[in-house]
Amino acid sequence: MSTLRTDYSIERLHERQQGKLPDLLGVRVIALKEGSLTAELTVRSDLLAPNGFLHAATVIGLADTSCGYACWAHLPQTARNFTTIELKSNFLGTCTEGTIRAVAKSVHLGRTTQVWDATVSVPDGKTIALFRCTQMVLY
Template sequence: MLRPDVTIASLHERQQGTLPGLFGLTVTELAEGRLLAEFKLQDWMRAPNGFLHAASVITLADSCCGYACRAHLPDGAKGFTTIELKSNFLGTALDGTIRCIAEAEHLGRTTQVWSAVVTGPAEQGSRKMALFRCTQMVLW
C-alpha cells in the first residue's frame, strides 16, 4: 500500500540539493505499485564519447525505483538501501526528455524488488533505452 505521507510534492522537496534534483528529475505519477518520472537531457549528461552517460540513465531508473520503494515502505520501516541493481542498455538519446516507469515485482517486509524501463524522447519514438532491476533492503 502507498504511504499517505509520501506524495509527488514531498519527493520533489526531498530531492532538492541531491543528485536527482541536480538532474531536474520530475515525478509525473505515483500509484499503487508504480511510479513514473522524467528529466530533460542536457549536454553535461554526456560521456566524453558524446553519447549519453550510462550513469545518467541509471540516475533516472534508480531514483524512480528508490522513490517508489519509499512510497511503499511497510508501516514502521525507517528507510531502505539498495543491495543489488542491474541495467541493460538498448539505445541512447542526445536531446529531449527521457522517461522511466518503475513497477513493483515484490513488496515484502524485508526486501522490495523493482523493475524499470527507461524510454527515449517521444519525438524520437519513445524507444526503450534501458531495462533496469533493483533489490532494496527495508531498514527497521
C-alpha cells in the same frame, strides 16, 4: 505486502531531493500510484558522455531514483528507511537530446525486501534501458 502510503506525495519527493543527485540530474516525478512511479528528465549537454551520447550514469540515475522513490512510497508503516542491495541495467539504445522517462513497477513488495523494475524510454516509446534493483527495508 506493502501498499502505497498516503503520507508520500510527488511534492514530498521533490522536496527531499533538493540539493541531492536527483535534483542535479533534473529528475521530475510525474506520476505516483499503487505499485508504480513515473519520472523523467530533460537531456542536457552536461549529462552526455565525452562521446556525445547520453551517459550511462544519467540513465541509471533516473532509473534508480524512480525505483528508490517508489520504494520509499511503498515502505511498510513501521519501516524507517531502505537501502539498495543490488542493481542491474541493460542498455538497448541512447539519445543525445529530448526527454527520457522511467517507469518503475513493483515486482516484490515484502516486509524485508522490495524488488523494482524500471523501463527507460525516449518520447517515441523506444526503450533505451532496462533496470532492476533490490531494496532492503530498514526498521
